Amino acid sequence: MRDPYEILGVAKTADQADIKRAFRKLAKKLHPDANKDDPKAQDRFAELNSANELLSDPEKRGQFDRGEIDAEGKPRGFEGYPGGPGGFRRGGFRQGPQDESIFESFSFGPEGARRSGHGPHDAGGFDDVIADILGGLGGRGRARAGGAGRGETPRGGDIEISVPVPLERVVEGGPVKVHLPNGRAVEIKIPAHVAEGHRMRLKGQGEPSPFGGAPGDAYVVVAYKQHPLFKVDGADLKADVSLPLAQAVLGGKLRVPTLKGEVELSVPAWTNSGRTFRLRGKGLPKADGAAGDLLATVRIVLPESHDPELEELMRRHLEPKG
Structure with missing residues (x-):
């Protein structure tokens, strides 16, 4: 199949709204009911559907842009049979129990467009396109747009x-x-x-x-949602944690906040401000069921109240040696 961007006539930088507009415009133009004298109309319309199905799915579009799959949705280098590994048959229509494509259930024949399902990716757009097309072909649109020629009324968009x-x-x-x-x-x-x-x-x-x-x-x-303490980095969380000066010098136990309450972190003596500690499994859930980590960066803080003894110690430390 040709490059889906070329088929839809959009640039690779096009956003989802641009892709939807391009598809709607071409669907009206290339629909077989609007081109009954053209024997290749169904093939061109199927090619358009396949291109839109790939580019309107952000995950598959990303795989195509990275070169992981071809224009038919097959892994690069796949030489199997149509409908084999990769879950696509020729023309790029997905098949299988997890199919969410709105286009697989369409066919074209003497009665026009037939549809047996409704997927989550159309957001009402395809129904509207079909209705617009058929509505301009002799007033037959509303009865056939989503009803397979049987009077079925099109449902609303997702x-x-x-x-x-x-x-x-x-x-x-x-x-x-x-x-x-x-x-x-x-x-x-x-x-x-x-x-x-x-x-x-x-x-x-x-x-x-x-x-x-x-x-x-x-x-x-x-x-x-944005959190007052944690910054999200994938499945990991990042947080700044106050470290008292005495603990930075002498070491000790530091209370660190997590999404499930505080935990104790052992801070070694002579810990510099800016050092980061990794608390494994204290981050956010991952899609595979595991959890990310919490990256706690310590920031040394002075005592809240005036401490003359600390000041005297610092003066002695700064005095010239010898």
Whole structure:
């Protein structure tokens, strides 16, 4: 297959909105119902679908840009049969039980576009495109756009809602409030040890159907909320920890905050300010179920109150020797 960027007519720097606009424009132009006298119309439309399916998925787009997969979604150097390892058949349509592509369930025949499923990546865009196309071909659009020619009414589009979750809630799990586009607020339970980017489906909470069909779904995506103590670095956390001057010189036990409460850190004598200690497994959950680390950087602090003895000690230390 040709380069998907070339097929959609967009630059490699195009954002997702540019890709969606380009797809909608070309889908109307290349749809087989709009090109009934062109025997290659179905092939061109399938090629367009395949290119959009790859570039509209950030993960697959990244793999393609890095050269890990080809334009059909197959690993580079894959010489197997269509539909083999890699989960794609010729034309780039995904198959298998985990399929989320909206395009695999489309076919084109005497009755036009048929659809048997609805995936999370279309956000209503493909239904709207089909409706627009068929609506301009003799008034047949609404009956056939999402109903496979059987009067089925197209459903509303799916939406994604990014929800900032406190880091403690990410580790422990618990309820968070989600504000829907329709103004409603619902409470959902975040599972414990959930990684950033985790998606949860709220059935029927997406966009309403412009044709009176069922509403789409809402997908809640976990994002990390900014924390007053910790900075996020992948699955690791970074924090500055105050180290009293006496402990910096003599060593001792230092209380270090974590997302699950304080722990003791053994600080050796003569520890310089800026030294970083790694507390393994005290960071954020990873997608594989493991946990990142906490990187605690000590910062030497002086006593809060005036200490004449300390000042005298420092004066003696600064006096010229001999």
